[in-house]
Amino acid sequence: MHCQTNPYLQLIQRLAAENAVVIFSKSTCCMCHAIKKLFSGMGVNATVYELDEDPRGKEMEKALVRLLGVPVPAVFVGGKLVGAMEKVMTSHINGTLVPLLKEAGAIWL
Secondary structure (H helix, E strand, O other): OOOOOOHHHHHHHHHHHOOOEEEEEOOOOHHHHHHHHHHHHOOOOOEEEEHHHOOOHHHHHHHHHHHHOOOOOEEEEOOEEEEOHHHHHHHHHOOOHHHHHHHOOOOOO
């Protein structure tokens, strides 16, 4: 990730590193809602940044599009990018999400 070149990527990386699970979301996005439900259903207390409610949100969303190819939801676990909806669901289904969450201290199962 080229954080030095884009201050919004730097901001995203800093925010993502502050908590075990960070979701960049939009309050009106149904896929974002589904991702938040997935994590809360697993007992994860994710930190959620609603980009449509943040004055820096539009620029952060543009940076996420450059990073992921899609705007939201963007999920970080342990400061590392997991990805958007498809990657998160794939890692949940194939069993790699729970170990990531345990390693980050987000769940203790």
